[in-house]
Amino acid sequence: MKIRWKILIVLLTFSLVPLFVLKMHGLKSLTHLGSDLQTQTRVTLLERATASLSHMAKATAAIINLQDRLYRTTLKSVQAEAEFRLRDDDTEPLPPVVFITSPSETISKPVLISDSRYKKRALMGRGTARKSQHRMASIQRGDLIDLPIAPDNISFWLTNDLPLKEAMPDITRLEPLIHIFQACSLTLENLALWQDVSLENGLVATYPGHNAFPKKYDPRTHEWYKQVKKNLKVTWTLPALDAATRSLCYRLSAPLFNDKDEFIGVVSLVIPVGTTINSSLLINPESGTTIMMVSSSHPETEQEKKLLIVGQIGDDHDKDISPQMISHFWLVPPEPEWLKEDHPEFNTLVEDVADKNFGVLQMDYKGIPSLWTYTPINMRLSLLIITPVNEFTAEADEAEQYIRESVAYQYEGSSLIALAVIISVALVAYFVSQSLSLPIRKISEAVIKVGEGDWNARADFHSSDELGELAENFNIMVPQLREHSSIQQALSLADEAQQSLFPQEVPSLVGTDIGARCVFSEKTGGDYYDFIGCKACGPDVFAAAIGDVSGHGISAALLMTSARAYIRALTGQGKPLVEVISKVNRLVTNDCAKTGHFMTLTTIICDAGNKTVNWIRAGHDPALIYTPETDSFEELIGEGLALGVDEDYLYRDYLTQMESGQILTLYTDGIWEAHGPAGKQFGKDSLRRIIRDNCHRPSQEIVDQLLEEVTAHRKGLPLEDDCTVIIVKFL
The missing domain is CATH 3.30.450.20 (PAS domain)
Incomplete structure (x- = not known):
């Protein structure tokens, strides 16, 4: 056997056996990790969904109880007056x-x-007289028309x-x-x-x-x-x-x-029927959700554990209709229809409906695992919402599928790597068997491979002369280059992830015009802004936040992402602003305990209907209010320490009454600290000038004009920090 084949066999043995062992162990570990992660995620998502649905059912029961008292008091008043008049x-x-x-x-x-609350189903199709009565030949039988x-x-x-x-x-x-x-x-x-x-x-x-x-x-x-x-x-x-x-x-x-x-x-x-039902339980239900009204007040339900289906929402209803109009989309079974499931939890459901209790149970519905949310409507009725479990665990299922695809991709990739190793070892064995006078050629080939992105390429020969030292230094250099490339790639991915978290659109509310934009620097930064809907606050209310994390890099981006999640989770619950920011501060402080980072933040809750702004300043640049009528600026200077400094700090919220025509501007320090070639900062005076000169334009155009002038001020210099602006005009 020739020396080249001996070298080839030895090299293949020592390279492919460890690679095969590592490959099988890695794929097995990744598969187990994916299964465990999917199971834990499903459990967590179901627990959160159950808690959320239980909270909504409890709130709905409380609202319906108050409405029942109001109904009874009103009926008693009408009853007394009618009896008095008739006597x-x-x-x-x-x-x-x-x-x-x-x-x-x-x-x-x-x-x-005509009144928007009063509609009826059109009973047409039996003559033109009825069409002329409504003056609309396009109305079809069954359409909703004014009453x-x-x-x-x-x-x-x-x-x-x-x-x-x-x-x-x-x-x-x-x-x-x-x-x-x-x-x-x-x-x-x-x-x-x-x-x-x-x-x-x-x-x-x-x-x-x-x-x-x-x-x-x-x-x-x-x-x-x-x-x-x-x-x-x-x-x-x-x-x-x-x-x-x-x-x-x-x-x-x-x-x-x-x-x-x-x-x-x-x-x-x-x-x-839709009036006394909390709209948060019915608006935008998950796909596949079954919504019905049930009753246990029937002679047959006393003999057998089952519920009478009184009504059910049809499949043709519009999800954007008001609670007052939803009664037009409830269907009444033509014949008595019963709900029954062979499950121990169903007996609990029947008993709770009979006792006018609310709650959430997990059991199958038509063979599909589901969450059953129920709440009493009155002394004889309960609302029942059945949602398939997979609507809540879709993220876990997607994660499991992603991990399976990743395992398959890793298997294919490792096979390709093994093939590449075989080819590389064969080439090395071939060249080692040749004259040792060609070391420079081997180093040159290895350099070419690295240039093409093959980080596993090495100068595979050893010598005590200068060429041996060159080969050794080259082999040391390649992992360092790979490490630097991985860091740059990670920073690029972090920057893309950070940008994807920003809002894709601004809220559209009557009485306000909102514009916002963030321009990123070359380094991964910590600028943050967001608009958070608040169902518990009302349709004309929205929350907005703008902040800046100290420092740059992945740690700053991760802190910004965590803060965004905290603010979104707490603000959307309708809690007082002070409570929200205080809790966010405690969470951020715990996250920053060993990093030294902190985050400045300004958070507002804007009521477009009443033209009020409730705000808290946590160490951030003061927001500006410009009044065109008097050509004056006012800074919202309130007390507040940056997040992540003192977890027990007590924040104070402020309320500012806005007027029509006023412009509220929130910004980060990257705006006014931008440097030109001569080292001069853009400055807050320039910021105010742009707002004053463009106050007649829409908010988004003001934002774009401001960022264009910051770019012009830098005159081609790279942006040192992120620039973020939110402008709210009160119309």
């Missing part, structure tokens, strides 16, 4: 317009107006068997109820659809007035009327289609008695 023979004179409707005619019809109402009138409906002459005495007595109806409507705001009084003689008084009852409508034939007449007490009824709007509603009803304590009718509040 009183000393009636007031009728107004000029008394809105009376019947199956055959409408008497003294007032002016009807005109009379907010200043009560409408009196006469059933088929009630003559007008016989109904007039009661109409005269009930007409003065307009005042109590209007007062109760103001108290309830959007919580009730109708207030009505239905008498035994077939007269129905409804507020606000309308003429949308079907011709055969008679409340005395409806289940809710019969229940109140039978029980003679305040009663919540199961949801049913409202006769006027054809939307799913339930009623809170009370009996009416005359002076002889005889039953004479029913007074009711008609409430859309």
Whole structure:
């Protein structure tokens, strides 16, 4: 056997065996790590989802309890006034317009107006007369259309068997109820659809007035009327289609008695099913979520552990509709439909629904693992939301898939490396077997490989002369070059990750114009800004933050990322600003305990409707308020230590009332500290000048103009620090 083959075999043995062992051990460890990580992530995500859903269910139950008290108090007021009027023979004179409707005619019809809260399903398709009535030939059967109402009138409906002459005495007595109806409507705001009084003689008084009852409508034939007449007490009824709007509603009803304590009718509040349900439980549900109303108040549920499905949201509803309109998208099963699961937790669910408790349970629904969130609506109903578990654990599943793909990629890569080692060893063996007079050529080939990105290339020969020292120094140099290249690559990845965390768009709120932008320096920095939505604060409120982490590099970027996560998590909960910043400070201080880093921060909560700014300054450059009317600047100089210095520091929040036309500017020190070729800083005077000269322009154009002038001031010099600006104009 020739020497070249002996060298080749020896080199392959000592290089490929350790490589194979390391490859198999690394792939096995990576697979186990991915499995453990996916399992732990799933558990954590489910725990967080369960806690979040439980909190929402508890909050919804508390809100519904308060609304129930309001409904009962309002109904009691209307009941007392109606009984007083019906017993009183000393009636007031009728107004000029008394809105009376019947199956055959409408008497003294007032002016009807459209209200966004009042819609009904179009019943079209049986003639052009109905299309002309709505003046829109494009309306299709089943579409939502306006239901005109009379907010200043009560409408009196006469059933088929009630003559007008016989109904007039009661109409005269009930007409003065307009005042109590209007007062109760103001108290309830959007919580009730109708207030009505239905008498035994077939007269129905409804507020606000309308003429949308079907011709055969008679409340005395409806289940809710019969229940109140039978029980003679305040009663919540199961949801049913409202006769006027054809939307799913339930009623809170009370009996009416005359002076002889005889039953004479029913007074009711008609409430859309979506009104008393916390919108945070229904808006933007996860894909595959099932939303239904269930009841345990049924004779069959007492004999067997199951729930009656009263209503369910259809698949065609718009996720952006208001809670007042969602009642139009609830579907009523045509036949009694039951919910039952063969699972021990289902018995707990039935018992909790019967006891009017709220909670979150985990069990299968139609064979799919799901989270069941339930909360009581009234004494007979509960809201049930069933969400597949995989909607909450999608991130864990994606992580597991990513790790599997990484393992496959690592396997392919290690195979390629093994092949490369075989080829390299063969080449080395070949050249070693040749004349030792060619060391320079080998070094040259190794240099070429390194230049092409092969960091495993080495000058594989040893000698005690100068060429041997050169080869040795070359072999030392390659790992150092690789290390420097890895550091540069890591910095580049950190910079890309930092940029991806910034908001992709600014909030769009009526009454404000917002612009923001961050320009990064060549070094990975710690500038930060964000806009955080706050559902608990209201639709016209948003939170914004701007900050700067001391130093540069990966550690500064990681601290910025952590602070961003803390601020987003705490601000979105609707907690007081002082509590949020204090908690963030404690967390940041713990993170910075051994690094020496700190972070300056200014956080604001802006109420666009009331034009107020609630703010805390934590060692950051003071925000500027420019008033064009007086051409004056005001700095928001408040007390506050930078985050990460003292975990027990007590922050103080401030409230500033803004005026229309004022401009609020938040910025980092990279703006005014930017140097030109002569060493002169850009300065705060230039910052103010640009805001003053461009105050008439949109906020984003002001931001862009400011950063363009900073670039022009540097005249080609590299940016030493990140430059970040947020501008809010109050319109």
